Amino acid sequence: MLEQNQRLSRSLLWRCQRAFYEQQGIEAWRQAHIPNFITSNPVISRAYAQVVLGWMRDWCAASRGETGRLAAPEPGQPFYLLELGAGTGRFAFHFLEAFRRLHARSQLRDVAFRYVMTDLSERNLEFWLSHPRLQPFLEEGLLDVARFDAERDEELVLRRAGTVLAPGTVANPIAVVANYFFDSLPQDAFTLRDGVLHECLVSVSSPRPGSEVEAKDFLERATVSFEDHEVRGACYGDAELDGILEDYRERLDDVTLLFPSGALRCLRRLQRLAGDRLLLLSGDKGHASEDELSDRSSGVSLVRHGGAFSLMVNYDAIGRYFRLRDGHVLRPIHRHASLHVGAFLLGQPPDGHGETELAYEEFIERSGPDDYSTLLKRMEQPFEGRTLEELLAVLRWSGWDSGVLMAAFSEWMDQAESASEPLRQEVCWAIQQVWETDYPLGGEEEDLAFHLGMLLYVMDRPAEALTFFDHSLRVGGLDPATYFNQGMCHLRLRQDALALECFEQALALDSGFTEAREIISQVQSPDWKGVDADEAPGEEPP
Template sequence: MTSNESQRFRYSEAPVWDWQRAYYEQKGLEAWTENQVPQYITSNPMIATAYAEMIFGFLQDLANKGQITETVTILELGAGVGRLAHQVLLKLIELKEFAGIELPPFRYVMTDLVAENVQGWREHPSMQSFIQQGIVDFARFDAVADTELKLVVAGTVIRPGDLKQPLLLIANYFFDSIPQELIYIGDGEIYECDLLVQSPDRRHDLEPAEMLKNMTLSYEYRRAPEYSADNYPYSELITLYKAELEDSHILFPAIGLSCLERLNKLSQSGYVLITADKGDHRLDNWKFAEPPEFVLHGSFSLTANYHAIQYVLEQQGAHTRFTTHHYKDLNVGCMLMVDEPIRYVNTRLAYHRFVERFGPDDFFSMKQWVDSRIESMELKHILPFWRLGGYDAEFLIHSATHISSLLPDASDEEMLDIQSGIHTMWSSYYVMEQQGGLAFLAGQLLYEMYMYEDAKRFLEISLVADPSNHTPAVLYDLAVCCYELELEEETLSYTHKVLALEPDHEEAGDLLRSFE
């Protein structure tokens, strides 16, 4: 039930943005761990590899210019659950160690609007080794207004002009989720589209997600000559829109551009922006555009106007890259807002190799196809795809049952590759709520391959992480592992636990009697 009264707001000032903010403040990191807000597509090992390669190329470019003493700050805007940062750091360290070349030092700063999220990252077990190495820090950052960064670990503040190296920005699902303006181009004129919001009757009793779900929106148009004024900072872009577009609704990222300008001032040397979003950089995609659709997932997201960001930055001297082919789910761009951007050869080559030729969007499309056909695939198909995706945990979770069914006919080499893949996956796993379930699946597969030492390790991890795994079946598997490893005391301990839960467990009884 909604109120019959609608209130009129400028698009960027409508209460929907307050409800969005309230949602994230209320949910904290649970917004992602409860699978409400999408996070896999922008935080899986494939996209982390692409980003790490571009960052590594950027560090190489700075080293080639002799800039190896000052620390490079990598700043992630809206770092979500923290999984991308963790994956990028692991892969960046791996690249650095493999190359063995001199590079400038770096620190990765994770930011978010919600202070509880910042504290959650600070305390997360997967972040502790990076904190000890001094390569990660955290800061609360409000994209709408903030002009400095207060680092949690270092206890210092980054103010305008403090950074000597160019800043490297990462912005995934960022520009589509912060306040934007909505303008309309028609008959060569420009209008602002005000938002009429009809709220639920009992709005004071509803959660932010319910407010968003039950709102009713409509639009009213008013002439906006201020956009065409000579002193409007983006007047050239508006002139282009008026000349090229007709009957078109344009989400205009004024706050996003302002945010980039404020961040640019932190460094004396500009910035490089790596960004991925559901966003269009081609002007044709904005022609005859309908009013934007609010995509709800607890919070909401819109389409990012990458065309506006690209145009403005290029006018200011940036070199920008988006793929020459059309994206399906995720548009990944790299924008070099630095002096002589063409000299950043390794950065540009990394984009070409890891995004343009085959990138995160391509992989995600393939993964959707593979996920729907996993039951018809053989190990010779599954293992290469798992390897291509960086031994992704979510893929193993999805395919473990089918892999188990294929093990009786698996070759020794295939089983060794599964074992190796499990170890690689676990070494880069970002601890989340499903840790116990993942460890259990890994332990079961290893047990079925008679790899008892590894199986014991993962099954014991699953017991600690998830008490629901304390079942006779799991405890008996552990008893068998210990028996095969000639660990008599542990064998007896697990066997007694099985019989305590299920006194008539025949196999456990036989195992116990074998020690008499």
């Protein structure tokens, strides 16, 4: 037994969690331990960009610069957009791609902004600073990074600019993005029965004595259990937190609820940083209302992700915290199926939050990330039998997400090979959009460049296919199948000598590569007359 009947927010589980993220860095996502697709795709990023732009319009509505266009409350100073727990950086990339276009075409184009990616792990910061997709934003000064410990830090130091963001130094309101973040901050758990509040205290044991709690596989081996203990007196000695908890005791019964004590303390520090002018956009699995909390009576559910874990987020408590400060809460009127996205507002722009509310209603509530995630799961199973027009429509709807294309890749191959020339041109354009939208982590199991090359090959675009096969070899490493495919492209381009070099490279890497050996023999034969798109031996790349 490593600990017994401990308050959940003080448990060694959180120390274990911090160690996992700090040690693993980006590997936590590369190895698929941590789910992130639902909060890191182009659709949710575009939706957030629209809401943030509306929020900036609200704050700039009363000010105009010399050009007559909108100006910031403090002209010459940027709006800071902070992302907490930015992880891979994929959300930031998609957000900045969308937001830069919207911003440049709006009345806000003279208003400066700077997006700041934050995380606990130094390894993640190093990954972002070297990622090729983020370099243009870093060089333009639209992006910076900072280490931020959400459990302790009061200020941030921007690595590129050297600027210190601290209470009293930030001139304009701050927007904060927190996706899949609050579920990993310390929380507490309580049960209400017959008007009596019980705290769910945690016990943690390990099958091995002297177990190292900071080992990356500790959580996979540990046994975690909870036991109810009646609460006597104030729980936190904090008027706001105790007040919210007391309100639950008076209004709910036969309920087990999580209480986001770590998130609320973090938000208190961010509120001071923002000078009480704050937008929080947060997406996660959680409970957004008192009615949703009332449905819970089955205890605490801890979800493990390799060496990390997560809990549901009590967004109702976060909303109560904002309302206690005369803030405003936006949430969908319907119950979410996959992802709850809430907007929480502090401070009052001159004419209110009309633009923010309109953008939230249009891009989050009506057809937002939750609906996208729910429908996409249904559409992916199965993709068989979809026409090329349908596949293109889904890909456009996804914002050219490479994962959507890869999920139906065999269908793309079948349909594209027999497609008309106008449709092939549409697919070629789509391939370019997917490539420009992709945010690679490095070390992925699926080589996107290789697959896009295959798709171009079956549409008789050998020159374009070669470009992607070249990239696959540079980034993914030497591979006999890629060399073979390059050889087939060179044959279609009547470049037999180059083709032979590629086939010989494939054989050098894999001496048992029968197709390569056979095609070399055919090309070197006196009877060889070359190939065209309809007669190429081994037309389907392996």
